[in-house]
Amino acid sequence: MSYINENFMQLQESYLFSTIAKKVEKYTKENPNKIVIKLGIGDVTRPIVPECIKAMHKAVDEMGTQEGFRGYGPEQGYDFLRKAILENDYKSKGIDLEIDEIFVSDGAKCDTGNIVDIFSEDNRVAITDPVYPVYIDTNVMSGRSGRFNQEKGIYENIVYLPVSAENDFKPELPKEKVDMIYLCFPNNPTGTVLTKEELSKWVQYAKKNKSIILYDSAYEAFITQENIPHSIYEIEGAKDVTIEFRSFSKTAGFTGIRCAYVVIPKTLKGYTKDGEEVSYNKLWNRRTCTKFNGTSYIVQRTAEAIYTKQGKKEIEENIKYYMENARIIREGLEEIGIKYYGGINAPYVWLKVPNNMSSWEFFDILLEKVNIVGTPGSGFGPHGEGYFRLTAFGTKENTIKAMERIKRSKNLLTK
Amino acid sequence: MSYINENFMQLQESYLFSTIAKKVEKYTKENPNKIVIKLGIGDVTRPIVPECIKAMHKAVDEMGTQEGFRGYGPEQGYDFLRKAILENDYKSKGIDLEIDEIFVSDGAKCDTGNIVDIFSEDNRVAITDPVYPVYIDTNVMSGRSGRFNQEKGIYENIVYLPVSAENDFKPELPKEKVDMIYLCFPNNPTGTVLTKEELSKWVQYAKKNKSIILYDSAYEAFITQENIPHSIYEIEGAKDVTIEFRSFSKTAGFTGIRCAYVVIPKTLKGYTKDGEEVSYNKLWNRRTCTKFNGTSYIVQRTAEAIYTKQGKKEIEENIKYYMENARIIREGLEEIGIKYYGGINAPYVWLKVPNNMSSWEFFDILLEKVNIVGTPGSGFGPHGEGYFRLTAFGTKENTIKAMERIKRSKNLLTK
Incomplete structure (x- = not known):
C-alpha cells in the first residue's frame, strides 16, 4: 500500500495569485472598456538583452x-x-x-x-x-x-x-x-x-x-x-x-x-x-x-x-529602467501622501494601506476604481496585513499611466 | 545548531564512472599512441536535429x-x-x-x-x-x-x-x-x-x-x-x-x-x-x-x-543510426561467441563476461589489450557482477572499429 508524505496535508492552499487572477478576470469581463494595468506579479517585462x-x-x-x-x-x-x-x-x-x-x-x-x-x-x-x-x-x-x-x-x-x-x-x-x-x-x-x-x-x-x-x-x-x-x-x-x-x-x-x-x-x-x-x-x-x-x-x-563588457552594460540599462519605474511609483505615492517602503534598493514598493483598510479592501478599490492590479500584503503572511506591493517590472509607459491614475484618485484612496 | 539529514551518511560513494575515468586516464597517459574507443557512458553523440x-x-x-x-x-x-x-x-x-x-x-x-x-x-x-x-x-x-x-x-x-x-x-x-x-x-x-x-x-x-x-x-x-x-x-x-x-x-x-x-x-x-x-x-x-x-x-x-513531421523523421534517423550500432555490436559479439542480451529494443548491449572473469577484470583487459572502454556490470548492483555494458551511442565508425578490434582479440577475450 503506497503511503503519501502526510506533511503535504499540512500545506495551506495559497489562493493569493489565483484569487487575484479571478478577480481581475471577473472585472475585465464585466468592464470590457477598462484597461487594467498590472503591477502585481514579480515577473520582468524587458526582453533578453542582445549580448x-x-x-x-x-x-x-x-x-x-x-x-x-x-x-x-x-x-x-x-x-x-x-x-x-x-x-x-x-x-x-x-x-x-x-x-x-x-x-x-x-x-x-x-x-x-x-x-x-x-x-x-x-x-x-x-x-x-x-x-x-x-x-x-x-x-x-x-x-x-x-x-x-x-x-x-x-x-x-x-x-x-x-x-x-x-x-x-x-x-x-x-x-x-x-x-x-x-x-x-x-x-x-x-x-x-x-x-x-x-x-x-x-x-x-x-x-x-x-x-x-x-x-x-x-x-x-x-x-x-x-x-x-x-x-x-x-x-x-x-x-x-x-x-x-x-x-x-x-x-x-x-x-x-x-x-x-x-x-x-x-x-x-x-x-x-x-x-x-x-x-x-x-x-x-x-x-x-x-x-x-x-x-x-x-x-x-x-x-x-x-x-x-557589453553584457554588463546592457543588463545595467535594464536595471536602471526598472528602478526608474520604482522612482515613478515612489514619487507618485509621496505626492498623495501614501506611506511606502522599499523601491530604492529593490524593484518592489511596499506601501502602507491608508485609512486602516485591509490589504484586500485596498486591492478591490485599486482594481475597480483605479484599474490597477497590485498584490495584497496579507498574501505574504500575517504581518503583511495592512500593506500592499507594487512592482517596478512593468513598462515605463504603464507605470507612468498607473501613477497618474493613482494621483487622480487621491481622494478616493486616502480620504 | 544546524543538524544535517543523516540519511546521507548511509549513501555509498559510487566510484563507478570516476574509477573508469581514472583507469582510462592512466592508461592513455602511459600509452599515448593508443587510441581508446569509448562505448561506456550512456550519453549520445549525434547533434541536435535541424528541425x-x-x-x-x-x-x-x-x-x-x-x-x-x-x-x-x-x-x-x-x-x-x-x-x-x-x-x-x-x-x-x-x-x-x-x-x-x-x-x-x-x-x-x-x-x-x-x-x-x-x-x-x-x-x-x-x-x-x-x-x-x-x-x-x-x-x-x-x-x-x-x-x-x-x-x-x-x-x-x-x-x-x-x-x-x-x-x-x-x-x-x-x-x-x-x-x-x-x-x-x-x-x-x-x-x-x-x-x-x-x-x-x-x-x-x-x-x-x-x-x-x-x-x-x-x-x-x-x-x-x-x-x-x-x-x-x-x-x-x-x-x-x-x-x-x-x-x-x-x-x-x-x-x-x-x-x-x-x-x-x-x-x-x-x-x-x-x-x-x-x-x-x-x-x-x-x-x-x-x-x-x-x-x-x-x-x-x-x-x-x-x-x-520533419522532426519525427529526423529523430527516427538518429534512432536508426544508434540501433545500427547496436546491431554491429551484437553481431560482433555473436561472431566470437560472447553471449549478450539487449541491443534489440534498447541502445545497450549487456554481455556475459566470458571465462568467469569478474566485470572489472574484463574491463581491464578490454581497456589495456583491446583499447575499448565499456562499463562493468557490477557497478550497477551486486547482480550485475559477471556482466558488462556496451552502448550504441558512439559514432558508427568507432563502433565498427571497436568491434573489429574485439573480433581480432577473440582468443584473448574468450579462451
Whole structure:
C-alpha cells in the first residue's frame, strides 16, 4: 500500500495569485472598456538583452554540429560559467571563494526549495514574515513546520520574525534558539534592506548558536545605496554560517530562460546528532549529482554573456529602467501622501494601506476604481496585513499611466 | 545548531564512472599512441536535429523582442508542449490521458529523484538489480533504505529484484508486500524488455496490494519489436497504479538541452495512515508549483519541434543510426561467441563476461589489450557482477572499429 508524505496535508492552499487572477478576470469581463494595468506579479517585462541573444544563437548552432554538440555537462555547471560568476560577482568585490563552492542550477526557486533535502527534519526554522512563500511551504513538506494554527494563521513549529513599519523592517534576533534562518535582502515583498552592521548581527547569532543562514540575494543587482551588502559574504565570518542563493531571473530577465546559482562555502558545517561535523558543500554536491543533471548548455552560455563588457552594460540599462519605474511609483505615492517602503534598493514598493483598510479592501478599490492590479500584503503572511506591493517590472509607459491614475484618485484612496 | 539529514551518511560513494575515468586516464597517459574507443557512458553523440535547431533559433529571437518575450511560464509546462506530448506519445497510440496529467521538467533524473518527496518515509521499496543508481540513492537520502550491509552490498530495507540470465532478465514478483516498485523498460543497464503479458503481472500485483509502480520508459523510442509496450499505460488498469517517466534525452539527444516529462494520472491514489485516499497528481502538482519554476521556454519550443513531421523523421534517423550500432555490436559479439542480451529494443548491449572473469577484470583487459572502454556490470548492483555494458551511442565508425578490434582479440577475450 503506497503511503503519501502526510506533511503535504499540512500545506495551506495559497489562493493569493489565483484569487487575484479571478478577480481581475471577473472585472475585465464585466468592464470590457477598462484597461487594467498590472503591477502585481514579480515577473520582468524587458526582453533578453542582445549580448545574451547573440550568445544563445551561437550555442544553439554549436549543438547542431558534430563538433560543437555537448551532451551531459557537469551537474554543478560548466566551469566557464562558474568562473565568470566567481570573478565578477565575488572576487572583483573582494570575496574569496573557490569554483567548487558555486553550483549552477535552473532557478533559485528550485535551489531554495531543494536545499531542505540536506537538513535534519528536527531543525527549528526561523522565517521573516511577510515572506516569499517557498521558504515556508518547502519546510512544511519536509516536516519542520508542525501543524497550522488556523486562528493565528501560522505554523506552530516555525519561528516567525515579523517585519513591519514598527521595527523599520529589520527583523529582531529570535529569543529562542533556532537552527535555520531564512533571510532575503533586498527583501521580497517589502523591498527593504539591511546595512552591513545590521546583517552582521545575524552572522554573529548564527556563529554563536551554530545555526545556518539561508540568504537569498536574488535582488542584489537593484541595490543603489552604499553600505548595503550585495552578498552576505561581505560580512566577516559569514562563510562559516551561510548558504547564498542568487538568480539571473531578475538581474538579467531570465524568468523564462531559467538559470541561478547557489554558493556553499567549504568551511560551512552541519552536525550529526552525535556532534560530528559534516560539510554542507559535500552534501549538496551529492544531492546535485544524484537528483540533477546540470543546467542546459545553451542557458549556461547565455548566462555567461551577462558578464561580458557589453553584457554588463546592457543588463545595467535594464536595471536602471526598472528602478526608474520604482522612482515613478515612489514619487507618485509621496505626492498623495501614501506611506511606502522599499523601491530604492529593490524593484518592489511596499506601501502602507491608508485609512486602516485591509490589504484586500485596498486591492478591490485599486482594481475597480483605479484599474490597477497590485498584490495584497496579507498574501505574504500575517504581518503583511495592512500593506500592499507594487512592482517596478512593468513598462515605463504603464507605470507612468498607473501613477497618474493613482494621483487622480487621491481622494478616493486616502480620504 | 544546524543538524544535517543523516540519511546521507548511509549513501555509498559510487566510484563507478570516476574509477573508469581514472583507469582510462592512466592508461592513455602511459600509452599515448593508443587510441581508446569509448562505448561506456550512456550519453549520445549525434547533434541536435535541424528541425529542433530551427525551432530553438526562432524561440531565441522571440525572447529578444518586446512582443515575443516570455517570463515565468506555467510550472507544469506550456500547453503547446503538453498537447504535443499528449497527442503524439499517447492519444495516437490509443492511450487516453488529459493534459494536466503531464508535467514537463528539465530531466528524468530530476523527476525520478524528486518524486520521492510525495511518498511516506515508511514505504517499502522494491528495485531491480542491477539498476540505474538514482532510484536507490534518492530513497537512501529520504530515509527508506535502512542501513547498508557492507558484506552483502545491499541496503537492508530495500527489496532487491534480481535480473540476470537465470531468469531471462524478467524480475520476479516480490514474495513480501512492497509499496513502491521501480521498473525501467527497455532496461538500463541490461537493454532487455518485458512483453505486455509480463508487464501485466506487475500491474496486477500493484492493484492487488495498492502499491505504486514508478515506470521509467526513457528508452521506449528504441523499441523495434512488436508486443513490447512503449508505455505502461498500454496495460489495462495501469493508470490506477503507475507514474510514468519519459525523457527527450535519448530519444532526441537532449542530454545537454534538458527536457523530460512525467505522467501522473488523476485516478492514481496514495493513502494516509488513516486510510484516506489522496491524489498523487495533486501532490506532485503542489510539489511542482512550490519547488520548480518551469522548464526554459526555449527548451520547450525545441522539444515541441520533435513532434512535427520533419522532426519525427529526423529523430527516427538518429534512432536508426544508434540501433545500427547496436546491431554491429551484437553481431560482433555473436561472431566470437560472447553471449549478450539487449541491443534489440534498447541502445545497450549487456554481455556475459566470458571465462568467469569478474566485470572489472574484463574491463581491464578490454581497456589495456583491446583499447575499448565499456562499463562493468557490477557497478550497477551486486547482480550485475559477471556482466558488462556496451552502448550504441558512439559514432558508427568507432563502433565498427571497436568491434573489429574485439573480433581480432577473440582468443584473448574468450579462451
